[in-house]
Amino acid sequence: MNSAAIISTRLSFVIVSATLIFGFGSCKKDPVKSLPGPGEYLNSKVGSNWGYSTTGTSSSDWTVKVEDSTVLYSSKTFQMYKTNTAGVISRNYYRYSNGNYSVLVLDAVGATQDIIYLKDSTQTGKKWSKSIKGLGGILKQYNYEVIETGSKTVGSKSFENVVHIRLNIPSLGYTSDAYYAPKVGLVMVDDDYASSGNTYHTEIKSYDLK
Numbered sequence: 001m002n003s004a005a006i007i008s009t010r011l012s013f014v015i016v017s018a019t020l021i022f023g024f025g026s027c028k029k030d031p032v033k034s035l036p037g038p039g040e041y042l043n044s045k046v047g048s049n050w051g052y053s054t055t056g057t058s059s060s061d062w063t064v065k066v067e068d069s070t071v072l073y074s075s076k077t078f079q080m081y082k083t084n085t086a087g088v089i090s091r092n093y094y095r096y097s098n099g100n101y102s103v104l105v106l107d108a109v110g111a112t113q114d115i116i117y118l119k120d121s122t123q124t125g126k127k128w129s130k131s132i133k134g135l136g137g138i139l140k141q142y143n144y145e146v147i148e149t150g151s152k153t154v155g156s157k158s159f160e161n162v163v164h165i166r167l168n169i170p171s172l173g174y175t176s177d178a179y180y181a182p183k184v185g186l187v188m189v190d191d192d193y194a195s196s197g198n199t200y201h202t203e204i205k206s207y208d209l210k
Contacts, residue, residue: 036161036182038120039096043185044079045210050185056200060085066210067091071104073112078104107133115142118180122149122163134171143168152179154187154203162187183209 049065062085069080071093078093093104101118113132126146134140145166152162159181167176173195179188184207191200 036120038099039101040182041118041120041163041180041185042094042096042101043183043209044094044096047208047210049208050204051206052202053205054200054202056191057198058200061205062086073104073114076102076114078102078114105132108137109133117144117167117178118163118165119146122146124148138171140169140171143170147177152181152187154179155205159184159187 044066046066046068049063051061051063053059053061062083065082065084067080067082070077071080072078073093076095076097078095081092081094083090083092095102095114099120100116102114102116105113105115107113111133113130115130115132116128119126119128124146127144129141129143131139131141145168147164147166149161149163152159152164161182163180165178165180167178168174173193175192175194177190178186181187184204187204189200189202191198191202193199
């Protein structure tokens with residue numbers, strides 16, 4: 001595992017995709033086909049790590065690892081996920097509680113905000129949103145929608161009970177389609193910055209779950 005998550009190199013990508021979280025190679029656990037339980041779309045066990053490859057307007061390979069560190073925000077504990085992109089380190093903070101998956105982000109004036117990027121309740125068509133202050137005081141509306149839930153093949157690996165979440169931020173001309181699998185977390189995401197013409201495609205390449 002906001003997107004969330006989200007938080008970093010190409011900061012907006014990690015934040016809004018949340019994500020900032022989660023092949024094929026050695027792994028200690030395989031995704032299961034049974035219906036996922038509460039919180040199964042975010043692995044917060046220290047030492048769990050994931051490898052990703054991004055192509056598109058720019059390309060990069062990057063890793064995410066759960067660190068033995070937390071932060072408190074509004075009396076809520078968020079787990080730290082460290083992203084390493086060609087030696088550039090960023091730290092993002094995620095949490096699961098009461099059916100909601102959240103990521104911490106910073107608004108335009110540097111104030112911390114938490115955004116729900118995924119829910120255990122994954123009925124197709126389910127929507128939610130939140131506004132945070134953007135540059136120049138313009139509110140950025142984060143609009144989320146569950147597009148579908150089902151199987152998904154990424155590379156040579158198939159995952160079951162994958163949730164497809166679409167995020168749209170109209171003021172940025174930004175849309176992302178993220179795919180989350182039980183146990184593993186983020187397995188694929190497509191980012192489209194219509195305002196700039198930049199697009200990115202990211203796939204999971206490896207993972208080691210603790």
